[in-house]
Amino acid sequence: MWVKICGNTSLKDAQAAVDLGADAIGFVFAPSSRQMTPEAVRVITERLTGKPECFGVFQTMNFAEIRDAVRTAGLTGVQLHGGVSIDLIAALRKEFSPSLSITQTLHWDINGSPEAANQLSRLVHDLRETGQVNRILIDSKVGKALGGTGRTFDWNAAQQLFRDAGEIEMIAAGGLNPENVGEAVQRLRPFGVDVSSGVESEPGRKDPERLRLFIERARAAGENPAS
Numbered sequence: 001m002w003v004k005i006c007g008n009t010s011l012k013d014a015q016a017a018v019d020l021g022a023d024a025i026g027f028v029f030a031p032s033s034r035q036m037t038p039e040a041v042r043v044i045t046e047r048l049t050g051k052p053e054c055f056g057v058f059q060t061m062n063f064a065e066i067r068d069a070v071r072t073a074g075l076t077g078v079q080l081h082g083g084v085s086i087d088l089i090a091a092l093r094k095e096f097s098p099s100l101s102i103t104q105t106l107h108w109d110i111n112g113s114p115e116a117a118n119q120l121s122r123l124v125h126d127l128r129e130t131g132q133v134n135r136i137l138i139d140s141k142v143g144k145a146l147g148g149t150g151r152t153f154d155w156n157a158a159q160q161l162f163r164d165a166g167e168i169e170m171i172a173a174g175g176l177n178p179e180n181v182g183e184a185v186q187r188l189r190p191f192g193v194d195v196s197s198g199v200e201s202e203p204g205r206k207d208p209e210r211l212r213l214f215i216e217r218a219r220a221a222g223e224n225p226a227s
């Protein structure tokens with residue numbers, strides 16, 4: 001089970017996640033209590049020991065802004081959180097191919113209609129067809145909030161979406177924490193999981209014990225489908 005710890009704001013927290021076995025760490029450039037600048041992230045990525053994937057989370061659709069942040073911050077991947085633009089994905093792929101990992105986020109509106117799941121399925125299909133996206137992350141949308149919400153979506157209703165995704169790597173996010181990640185993995189059988197607020201002691205600060213439990217339980221559930 002691939003595990004990403006998102007919303008890091010310090011070297012101490014990012015290094016703790018890596019030392020505890022996270023595959024990837026994330027930095028939020030979107031408006032948020034966890035928002036970072038590319039320069040501040042660079043200070044962290046330059047000093048990190050280990051070789052995690054380092055993702056930037058972007059809510060902008062501005063190609064130049066993302067391109068410059070990738071270079072300045074020393075990112076290995078982008079997580080596109082502000083909507084789907086095949087043109088933006090193609091431009092990033094052309095600029096960085098194949099070294100940049102591209103994750104497209106799709107949002108499950110927790111107050112949305114049941115038909116929204118069909119729309120997400122079509123989007124997953126279309127993104128897969130482009131062959132330019134490495135992973136798709138399903139996150140909760142709560143009102144206008146597109147990330148870091150701490151709220152889960154309906155895992156039962158989403159099972160089909162994850163099952164039908166085919167070969168593209170699907171990541172589950174939204175309200176995960178050490179207490180519920182095992183159940184989320186059991187229900188959705190994702191390629192990976194992503195967490196931000198569920199392993200914090202306060203916004204922007206990670207709790208080492210919650211980090212440890214999250215990673216351990218996600219991995220255990222991933223290795224044992226029957227548990």
Ligand SMILES: O=C(O)c1ccccc1NCC(=O)[C@H](O)[C@H](O)COP(=O)(O)O
Nearest residue numbers: 006032147148149150174175195196197
């Ligand atoms: O984390 C944020 O504050 C955030 C704000 C705006 C857009 C994206 C954001 N985070 C991106 C992530 O990858 C989070 O891990 C994901 O949204 C899950 O957050 P949480 O429900 O707090 O675990």
